[in-house]
């Protein structure tokens with residue numbers, strides 16, 4: 563039965579439209595916290611496991627998912643914030659993804675991860691959000707290397723210019739434009755997930771979770787909400803500020819936006835999905 567449920571979230575996927583955007587690391591937070599507690603209890607009951615190792619692995623999962631000040635979750639929250647900004651800026655792409663979702667669900671159920679392959683444009687919106695606004699600029703070297711005459715010591719954290727890679731006209735046509743269609747061509751343009759999660763042995767450990775969690779959050783938000791421009795004190799619509807923080811994690815600076823539930827049915831579906839924040 564379709565009710566917004568999936569394997570990771572047996573009680574339904576949490577979407578809280580009443581929360582402020584920057585407070586709302588919901589998807590990744592809940593996924594990672596559920597994964598962490600299930601992982602920890604399963605590992606602790608298994609025989610012959612090193613308790614310190616289990617604690618360290620659980621810590622990694624936790625910091626990867628909590629929506630407090632954690633480094634990894636900041637990445638996932640930043641990715642979602644970027645998506646909201648891009649939806650304010652690109653209403654046509656938003657409507658197109660919503661039309662695709664509505665065609666599949668007829669507005670009668672919330673999309674699930676099982677629907678992902680049937681929603682290629684929604685998928686392309688997520689890929690284009692990751693490409694247009696890459697958010698994590700870091701790479702850890704696992705061994706010493708020489709690059710163009712420069713020695714890079716083992717263990718060093720470098721800041722690769724992912725923005726330049728993701729806007730390279732050799733790989734992306736009209737790279738400054740937000741064009742999900744670039745991933746629906748045959749052949750599609752380069753999949754940004756090959757780059758934005760890092761490289762080599764220290765590649766992002768949470769990339770599968772982030773990929774599923776970010777996609778599902780995007781699909782659920784588009785299925786139920788309209789994202790638009792915010793208003794000023796006189797009630798006039800204002801264009802969002804398009805500025806980004808700098809550093810290893812890049813995040814859109816505060817911008818005005820509006821989020822409205824799309825219909826009474828959407829309200830009902832969100833309520834029925836039995837949102838459960840007690841897991842946090």
Ligand code: HEM
Nearest residue numbers: 626634637638641698701702759760761764766767768772
């Ligand atoms: C869209 C969301 C995310 C992006 C773009 C992202 C990106 C990255 C990048 C670029 C790195 C550095 C890789 C390198 O050194 O080359 C990294 C490392 C890491 N990420 Fe993510 N990440 C995301 C979400 C997550 C989530 C949700 C988790 C956990 C649940 C997570 C866990 C980790 C961990 C544990 C590392 C360190 C891996 C190591 O040093 O061996 N990440 N991530």
